Amino acid sequence: MLFNSFDFAIFLPVVFLLYWFVFKHSLRLQNALIVVASYVFYGWWDWRFLSLILFSTLVDFLVGKQLEKEAKDNKRRLWLWLSVVVNLGFLGFFKYFNFFLENFQAAFSFFGFEIGGRALSIVLPVGISFYTFQTLSYTIDVYKRKLKPTQDFIAFAAFVSFFPQLVAGPIERATHLLPQFYRKRQFSYPLAANGCRQILWGFFKKLVIADNCAEYANLIFNNSESYSGSTLFLGALFFAFQIYGDFSGYSDIAIGTSRLFGFDLMKNFAFPYFSRDIAEFWRRWHISLSTWFRDYVYIPLGGSRGSKWGQIRNVFIIFLVSGFWHGANWTFMVWGGLNALYFLPLLLLKLNRSNMEVVAERSSFPSAKELLQMGITFILTVLAWVSFRAEDIAHAWQIYVGIFDSTLFTVPREVLSSKLLMCIVLVLFFVFVEWLGRRREFAIEYLLEAHPRWLRWSWYIFLIFLMGMFMQTEETPFIYFQF
Amino acid sequence: MKVFLKRILIFFLVAIPGYCVILVAWSNLIPFEAFKKNMNYKMGSYGHMYTRTNEANNIQKTDVLVLGSSHAYRGFDPRIFKNEGIELFNLGSSNQTPRQGLVLLKEYLNQVKPELVIYEVYPGIFQQDGLESTLDILANGPFSWPVATLAFKANHIKAYNALINRAFLQFCGTYESYNEPLVKPKDGDTYVRGGYVQKDDSYVRAQRIKNAYSWNIRQDQWSYFLEIVELLKKEKVELLMVQSPIDSTYFENILNNDEVDSRFSGLGNYINFSRLMKLHYKEDLYDLHHLKQSGVEKFNKVLIETLMEEGYLK
Incomplete structure (x- = not known):
């Protein structure tokens, strides 16, 4: 179901x-x-x-x-x-x-x-x-x-x-x-109400963000040979939001539903695209799997203790196994390998635990340095998603070659349309709300909490409206079902 | 728990009208079509259904009522019939499937009291779920409970959105005061009294004949069609099922024409005009299966002769 x-x-x-x-x-x-x-x-x-x-x-x-x-x-x-x-x-x-x-x-x-x-x-x-x-x-x-x-x-x-x-x-x-x-x-009203909010936000992520981004991600990845570098990169960006909206949306619905039954499930996503380095990203992305591998594979292997070579070996093992967990395809191994390569410098320089706090914890906006860090981390992540989404290694390679081409800095005219603009506006709205709620369990957990009920309810109804207006009309399965 | 259930209930009671208010405001105030993804059929959209409905509402009597998809409203020219002394009204609409045809027939049959109903039975329409036609009729057709139920039968967010928006436009008088242009140069369409839409002669839609294939009639649409047949029998109105002619090469490329013909002829009077006349894409049709005016004239001439010879009209 x-x-x-x-x-x-x-x-x-x-x-x-x-x-x-x-x-x-x-x-x-x-x-x-x-x-x-x-x-x-x-x-x-x-x-x-x-x-x-x-x-x-x-x-x-x-x-x-x-x-x-x-x-x-x-x-x-x-x-x-x-x-x-x-x-x-x-x-x-x-x-x-x-x-x-x-x-x-x-x-x-x-x-x-x-x-x-x-x-x-x-x-x-x-x-x-x-x-x-x-x-x-x-x-x-x-x-x-x-x-x-x-x-x-x-x-x-x-x-x-x-x-x-x-x-x-x-x-x-x-x-x-x-x-x-x-x-x-014992039935808990605050827990159940919070669960409903989380379910609502999960559905918004899945139906509005993931499924609309999927339309462009699929179009671009499925016809990658005919697109310019900028369009291919745009496709990878859309996939990044598709997979995040899809998977974290599922997790939100799952956690919210559990709360209705009085259960507390572990957090699975913590605004990963606001990470300032890859180590932080991996503390915020698919937390339940990352910590599973950390506790049952990485630490028993020695973790970050022992010799440098041992540490490097452990990092590669954990990322490759994590990639392989996603599916029986070399593309997932490449995805895992890329993340290991991203992570390694941080580990060797002992910088992997330098960003433990929520970004811009005490301010509304990130500093220029934080913005740059987030931008670089996001781009690295997006590039890694290419191999995750590609059909096979040859396909991934073709897209990488296509992206790092002189056409990367051109306007992606092939897919430019008002519908694409609509999708971008939805994603920007989503990122804005996520930014506002980044200190919380999920973005809209306490959004407008100090405001009267009519305002909060109007906000929820607006989200429902956005789903009604922008959802894909075919039932679309969640990506992670295939894993 | 009780507080929770009470709040949930109140929330839904507030959310439903709230959704409607935002939907109506958004649909009518936001100028960009791309930002109305699930509200894509509006008043006066493709096919002139709005004007056709307004005209239909004022008709007291017609000799022939035509139902069906674009093959109907682009294939039966009331002017040609009028020249032969026959009053014809065309109640076809874009992608109209039997599901919507049944609703429209119930809506107008007793009002227009036709002697003969011609149902255009292009099999491609029987393959469709009918959502597009539901949206068109919800936005432009008559506003009544049976039409509203089309939205519930479609059970699709686009249909619900179209219904909500139509209800608003109906109640605030916007629907009544709208003036649909009779000529739409962008589509190459001109509305002609009697429900007909004439395509500009210069208009050609580029199409290529696909590999040989078969029609696959949906069971639900077939059941609705049987209801139409039964309704007309009950009301003692003659029914003639017609397939208007399509491009002859395209027709020959379809593998199960015999099967489709025998299925329709098993229900009553049926003529497949692709068997009687050979028409050609670009010459008589603007695409592989929609007639140009020259094709309509040829087809209607043969049809009228048949109606006279076979005694369909007294």
């Missing part, structure tokens, strides 16, 4: 009313309702893949119990490996099987050997990369004794399948989300 669908507009109020009115006296029944609702939500897309979620849930629940019983380290490690192999096995098969097969075949054929095997027609289960990592966090934390294993299967199943964040995150940690399923829930 898509958030931006009529089905969800019916589904959400029904589940909400059942949750708070029919099942409000029993925590267990509320959790059971969440499981059922989540399975319906997921099954709406393809019910067959519910078996994968159920199997992962069963395996990790049982592994958790065994990890508690088992005292010996080597046996505990074996149980952990079972969970890792099962979860990553599913992920590897559905997401990476064809990629590895094709690349092995290509590598062997380069050396004159032909190996058999045909690519399989595999449907990638929506959200598998997200829930796999979430459930893995449980077994790893139980293994590390950071978390007591749960004895409540319903609560655990609800944790794994929690519908607001099941298919595209935020990827929750068991230590953060699972305990919330044990606690009696």
